[in-house]
Amino acid sequence: MTRLDEAEADDLLAAYALDALPEADARRVEEHLRTCSEHRAVAAELRQTSSMLSLTVEDREPSPELRRRIVEAVKATPANSKPVDRGAPQAAVVALPRRFRSWRPRPARLAVAATVAIGLGISALIGYQVGLVTGRPVAYTFQGDASAAPGAEARLVYFKDRKEAVLAASGLPKLASGQVYEMWLIKNGVPVDKGISASATGDLGAKLSGDLSQFQQFAITIEPGEQQLPTTKPILIGNLQAGST
Amino acid sequence: MSGEPEDQDHHMAAQLKRGDSTALESLYDRYGGLAYGLAFRILNDRSAAEDAVQEAFLAVWRNASGFDTSRGSLRNWLLSIVRNRAIDRLRGNVRIHREVQLESAEHAPEVPDAWQAVAVDLERKQIRDGFAELPDAQRRTLELAYFGGYTHVEIASRMQVPLGTVKGRMRIGLEKMRSFLVARGVVG
Structure with missing residues (x-):
């Protein structure tokens, strides 16, 4: 310099x-x-x-909903929970938001093929060359929450040698203005932000980096913009311990 | 809550540090309109401005333990976060980088708080008057930087003037505004 x-x-x-x-x-x-x-x-x-x-600037009157949104988000977020470093999944464990503690992951349904993600035909995944990967991938399938995201499904294919996973989800609840889908990997109860999408179609494709063997669950929430920790209950969650190869 | 506004802010800051969520509600009731006015001024969009304000209040909630009242006012801190979030929304996907840089910069001991020298009951009309007194080119330059989030190079390009002119307008504009406020006792 x-x-x-x-x-x-x-x-x-x-x-x-x-x-x-x-x-x-x-x-x-x-x-x-x-x-x-x-x-x-x-x-x-x-x-x-x-x-x-x-x-x-002049004061302006926000919508009455804004106060309610903030109060709700605050109640779901621990005070003084300075966000974990998004690039470091090994960051210090922080207390979970109250809502998050009630998460009860459902067993992942076994998937059969490593190529399911491509099979979904989601545009974000087109061209992803599973055939070029030498390691044996592990596949997971998760179902959406019965009330929050009925019919939603997410498929995650993990390539151990690359420490990289491909996600394809479909049938997610449509986003309202300003909302995003946020993906999480959960280690010992601590969610780690793995990115967002503002897909308008309810379909979602993404590539996730990280050693999935270090995490126990995968989840998607709908958030009012990207969060460092979830502020809402997941619309989809599943275990990462029961994938198929 | 009773007492002077400054005392009330100190009280709220102490409550926030203890994790008392009612303090955040009080903070919102006091400064929510100002915060939203600032976000709307930058974004000119109700929904995006509300999102920025929500993010800012949550950032205050999450980071309150690191807030030091001796280095600045709660309002200043809140507004700086609102501005950062709003500008980052306006300018694209640079949010995380900027917020770390700017929010920590707000606590840099070298930079005294903007409102320590000013009574909490700020004479906002005088500040607006001071800003309005600036020649159009200087005022517009400051607006593009502060509310538009543009760099000085980008402003030079937008205004089609040399970079040196932009630097000069920024410096003279801020100094004139300061002189105006000093003369009226708004700042010491």
Whole structure:
């Protein structure tokens, strides 16, 4: 990282205060501020003024549902549960949201073919070349929750040698505006976010990375935007210990 | 809840740290309209703005233990998260990266809180007046950065002016606004 001289840093301080610098330049400014008290004071004033721009807006009345949504989500989320690092499934165990604790995974129904995911014909999976994989894949089939997602089905094919799985789900409940499907792998009761989809069709295809042998369950929830921990009960959940090869 | 607004915010922050969900409801009742107004200003979409506000309040709930009242006000923290979430929705899929960067930056000890120097009962009209007093080009430049989430390079391209001009408008615009507010005792 090239260090900024005094003039260069001074030139960038206002944009820095407005969060209007590209990432690399912002890091260079911060590096400079660590050792330059004069610019640190200037940056603080500029930042203070810039943050006041929030107060130039008029209050607006959100829908009454927003308060209810927030209260419900808060009740389902442990306080001070700083999200786990999404890239590190081995992250510290955190307490489960109350709703999550009531999850009771149902036994996975054995699937027979490694190619079931492709068989579903979901566009996201077209072209995935199972035949090129040398390891023996493990397949799982999960059924949707009887009340939340009747008729939904998810098929997961895991390629151990790649530590990669292909998911194909169909018949999921349609999403409302702003909602997403969120996929989870669960280790010792702790859900780890494995990505989202905003599919409008109720069909879902995705590739999941990770060593599935480290996890006990797979689940899908519907969330109001991507979450670090689930805020709703799963619409589909199943065990990962009973797949077929 | 009684007492001065600032005391009430400190009280709410302490409750949040203890995991008292009623404090989050109080926080929403106090600042929900402002938070939503900010998100709507950025996103211009009811549903997306409400999603951003919900995410921000949940972020406060999840991270309250790390909040330090000596480094900033609860309102400032909340609004900074609202802005980050809203801009990230506006600008695309960069949310996680930005929120880590910006939310932690809000607690950087080098940067004093925007509202520590300001009474909690902010004279918002004066702040709006100060902003409105700026020449159009400066005000528009600040708007594109703060409410649009554009970088200075992107703003130069949009406004079809040299990058140096954008930097100058940003700096002079913020300094003018500060002078306006200092003269009226809004900031020290």
